[in-house]
Amino acid sequence: MEETVMESDCVEMSGPGTQQEVADAWEAVTTALVSPGCSGSEQSLSNSLALLCSQGLGRLLGAWLLESLQTRLSYSVVPEFWAGLKQPENELEEKDRALVLLTTFRTLLECLEPFLGGLEKLGTWQDEGRGGLCGPGPRGLQDRAFTTIRALLLFSPSPVLQERVLEFYSRTFTVYMNQEGGDEDGAEAPEGPEGGSCPGCEVPTPQCWCQEALGHLQELSHILSRLQLLEWVSSEAVTSILHKLIEQRMEQHCRGEYERSFLLEFQEWLELVLGWLSKVFASEADRDGPVPAAPSGPGVQTGPAASSVLKQWRCHMHQFFCRIYVNMRIEELFSIIRDFPESKAAIEDLKFCLERTNQRQQLLTSLKSAFESRLLHPGVHTSDILTVYISAIKALRELDPSMVILQVACQPIRKYLRTREDTVRQIVAGLTGDAEGCTDLASELSRGDPVTLEMQDSDEEGNDPEDWTPDPTDAVPDKMGSKRRSSDIISLLVSIYGSKDIFIDEYRAVLADRLLHQLNYNTAREIRNVELLKLRFGESHMHYCEVMLKDMADSRRINSNIREEESRLSEDEQPPLSLSAIILSSEFWPPLKEEKLELPPVVCQAMEAYTHRYEKLKAMRTLSWKPHLGSVTLDVELEDRTLTHLTVSPIHAAIILHFQDKSCWTLEELSLKLGAPKELLHRKLALWQQHGVLREEAGGRYYVVETGSSKEKLERGVMLIDSDEERDSNTTTQSEQREEKLQLFWAYIQAMLTNLDSMTLDRIHSMLRMFVATGPVVTEMDVNELEAFLQKKVREHQLMVSAGVYRLPKSN
Amino acid sequence: MKVKIRQWNGVASWLWVANDENCGICRMPFNGCCPDCKVPGDDCPLVWGQCSHCFHMHCILKWLNSQQVQQQCPMCRQEWKFKE
Numbered sequence: 001m002e003e004t005v006m007e008s009d010c011v012e013m014s015g016p017g018t019q020q021e022v023a024d025a026w027e028a029v030t031t032a033l034v035s036p037g038c039s040g041s042e043q044s045l046s047n048s049l050a051l052l053c054s055q056g057l058g059r060l061l062g063a064w065l066l067e068s069l070q071t072r073l074s075y076s077v078v079p080e081f082w083a084g085l086k087q088p089e090n091e092l093e094e095k096d097r098a099l100v101l102l103t104t105f106r107t108l109l110e111c112l113e114p115f116l117g118g119l120e121k122l123g124t125w126q127d128e129g130r131g132g133l134c135g136p137g138p139r140g141l142q143d144r145a146f147t148t149i150r151a152l153l154l155f156s157p158s159p160v161l162q163e164r165v166l167e168f169y170s171r172t173f174t175v176y177m178n179q180e181g182g183d184e185d186g187a188e189a190p191e192g193p194e195g196g197s198c199p200g201c202e203v204p205t206p207q208c209w210c211q212e213a214l215g216h217l218q219e220l221s222h223i224l225s226r227l228q229l230l231e232w233v234s235s236e237a238v239t240s241i242l243h244k245l246i247e248q249r250m251e252q253h254c255r256g257e258y259e260r261s262f263l264l265e266f267q268e269w270l271e272l273v274l275g276w277l278s279k280v281f282a283s284e285a286d287r288d289g290p291v292p293a294a295p296s297g298p299g300v301q302t303g304p305a306a307s308s309v310l311k312q313w314r315c316h317m318h319q320f321f322c323r324i325y326v327n328m329r330i331e332e333l334f335s336i337i338r339d340f341p342e343s344k345a346a347i348e349d350l351k352f353c354l355e356r357t358n359q360r361q362q363l364l365t366s367l368k369s370a371f372e373s374r375l376l377h378p379g380v381h382t383s384d385i386l387t388v389y390i391s392a393i394k395a396l397r398e399l400d401p402s403m404v405i406l407q408v409a410c411q412p413i414r415k416y417l418r419t420r421e422d423t424v425r426q427i428v429a430g431l432t433g434d435a436e437g438c439t440d441l442a443s444e445l446s447r448g449d450p451v452t453l454e455m456q457d458s459d460e461e462g463n464d465p466e467d468w469t470p471d472p473t474d475a476v477p478d479k480m481g482s483k484r485r486s487s488d489i490i491s492l493l494v495s496i497y498g499s500k501d502i503f504i505d506e507y508r509a510v511l512a513d514r515l516l517h518q519l520n521y522n523t524a525r526e527i528r529n530v531e532l533l534k535l536r537f538g539e540s541h542m543h544y545c546e547v548m549l550k551d552m553a554d555s556r557r558i559n560s561n562i563r564e565e566e567s568r569l570s571e572d573e574q575p576p577l578s579l580s581a582i583i584l585s586s587e588f589w590p591p592l593k594e595e596k597l598e599l600p601p602v603v604c605q606a607m608e609a610y611t612h613r614y615e616k617l618k619a620m621r622t623l624s625w626k627p628h629l630g631s632v633t634l635d636v637e638l639e640d641r642t643l644t645h646l647t648v649s650p651i652h653a654a655i656i657l658h659f660q661d662k663s664c665w666t667l668e669e670l671s672l673k674l675g676a677p678k679e680l681l682h683r684k685l686a687l688w689q690q691h692g693v694l695r696e697e698a699g700g701r702y703y704v705v706e707t708g709s710s711k712e713k714l715e716r717g718v719m720l721i722d723s724d725e726e727r728d729s730n731t732t733t734q735s736e737q738r739e740e741k742l743q744l745f746w747a748y749i750q751a752m753l754t755n756l757d758s759m760t761l762d763r764i765h766s767m768l769r770m771f772v773a774t775g776p777v778v779t780e781m782d783v784n785e786l787e788a789f790l791q792k793k794v795r796e797h798q799l800m801v802s803a804g805v806y807r808l809p810k811s812n
Numbered sequence: 813m814k815v816k817i818r819q820w821n822g823v824a825s826w827l828w829v830a831n832d833e834n835c836g837i838c839r840m841p842f843n844g845c846c847p848d849c850k851v852p853g854d855d856c857p858l859v860w861g862q863c864s865h866c867f868h869m870h871c872i873l874k875w876l877n878s879q880q881v882q883q884q885c886p887m888c889r890q891e892w893k894f895k896e
Contacts, residue, residue: 516823547851554853579820585852586825587844607822620829620858629823637814645818653817660815693813704813 025051033065033118061122062141069115069145073152077111085160095209101164102216105223119145146228154232166237172217173241175210176276221280234280242317246324258336258343263352270317274310281309322353330363334370340391347398367409376416382426389413390440393489414496424506427493432510432529444489445532490536504541509590511545516629521556523549547588555583562613577606595628598675600657636693639706643691651684663704742789758807761787828858830866836887837871846870860895863888
């Protein structure tokens, strides 16, 4: 605007005589600028220029040129461009669409070329100061012109452009990769039914336009870069192509493949892709140069501009790759963890990529929910949960040495395991190597250099303060601090419950079971386990177990002593029964199940004799037999067959011994004779029914089957008898033991209620925590458990509850 | 039918023939061991006095050693004599 005003001023100031000359000079100069072909002599041009400058019009030349460019653009070029692009509707072949795209851009360039040339020329004049001309030079003018072009052309872009460009680039990419990559991707190219289809352009080979496409690409790149539109037109398409292709390739190659690393492979592939990119952005390099024909072939374009653009794209690509890879692996992380030792490569890849993308939070959330939906529901066996947890520990400590991911992601597992009743039993079974399919724990236990569970108290491990690194931001702030964020599998498992006593108790129970079920006194394996556990849990905690093992050794010695004594007896004084015993130090064994059982006289006598000999051996000591424990090896001789070397429990033996005297017993009679409840006997009798020794008849009578025909055997095979297959544990169960421990608190609760009259559940819980903080039991006891316990007391009328408030009954 | 028992493995627990459950000195069960011992039984035996009170041997010896003037049973204050 301002310039227009100035122009009119100038015109007014100059005399009418010169006006015509000025107009002619203007005409000459502008013609020379816009149409490079027809120019007058250099001399006259210089004169005209000088005249214009002397009239103060020289500086208006640039403005005029831009103005006319703008007018031209908005009135004809831009509408033509869009019309040209849209004009052929969808009927065209892909190849032709590419051609249309190219032609449109060609036309665009043709239309704008005069102006660009003019600007350049003007700029040169300005630089030279020809005729006193001054101005921003070619660069400045062109920048403004390109801004105008961009603004007007892409002011309201139609999606057609993006579509076409995308299509064209995708095609040239395929073609390029096909040529450069050789047959690497060949297998994936769709083999048309005609067979002879070109893998690059996917048309029958005779019509292959691969070379043409690459030529087009070159030209298009050149035009776009000449108009400085390359970045604006191509970036989006290139980005989306790269994204799509990396994703595609990843889906094809990496999904479900955890056993090898893909980083290098992708690195190579990305380099190849970079070759294509260098073609797309080829002409960036010679943006300034007027060379119309771009150099062909990769590797030639090494101009500084090009390499910086390519560098940028390389970074982008790596970013894409990492992000896509991390996304995919996050999705698969559960499976990766499940397969852990085999999927180590995938974990390492993920670690590398995760460090480059900010997706830890995403990983945590997704892994947590995967655990919750796939693992932590009632349908999964506890041992399987433990197996996955162990793999997770191993995998995640690879992934994140700071253990934060492990700690946060596995929190739900730990919480859930706490609610499972058999968790401790499974862990202990794993530790002792009894659990099937779960050998990790046993091998972890026997691993050298164990982490003592006590060691966590030492605060300063002599670490260099300089080595300190802060926790990642997603760490759970807790008082434990990073020092205690252990990666040791056993300590992690044991700490699920917060105390190791519960594990040691459980181990004691398991050990008792195993020892009592042993026929020989062979304890080598148990001794080894106890020694290993001692390294973990500390000597004092395993003391009881050591005494138990010593009992076994002592028992063996006492047995051989007694045997020897017996062997010195005369023939007819020989005991009728070969009896050996496991002699326990009752204070050190876990509480054993009490069951009433009257053994047959012959056994009782043998036991008495044994006790007698023991008393002689150990002064002032005697034995208290546990008739229902132990095992018996016996043969059953029937009329037509003999069952030899059956190993049964004492109650089974007692039953069958009674049948020796009398071949028919009712349940009542047996129950009376054995002093055992009928239900128990009924279950135990099933074993002999299965062996075909006894048979049940109406009225609850059992008979000896002296002659077993094959037909009967067949029937027996079909007959379903609910025998107690599961091996009864000799020790009281964990829940019973807990009950006992809770009973300890009853005195506290009673005292509190006596003093404070009434309390709510939460209050009782927190008071117990406060007063009885020493033992491990309270910390493990959650409110629900306490509530269940109190409810039981209410049912037993030892407590009253109303409106959530507990009080003691008034009567006492 | 005839049943032949080849081997009977029984389970029993041993106990001291004493008239009390716990040691009057350390208050630990007789069938366990005194606080200084790890293993019960032979390694931590009981002894009886003529007054028929009994203690862990280690416990009563410690007690007797601490007595300056006269050696008495800690339970009944009679003179302590080991029962033969």
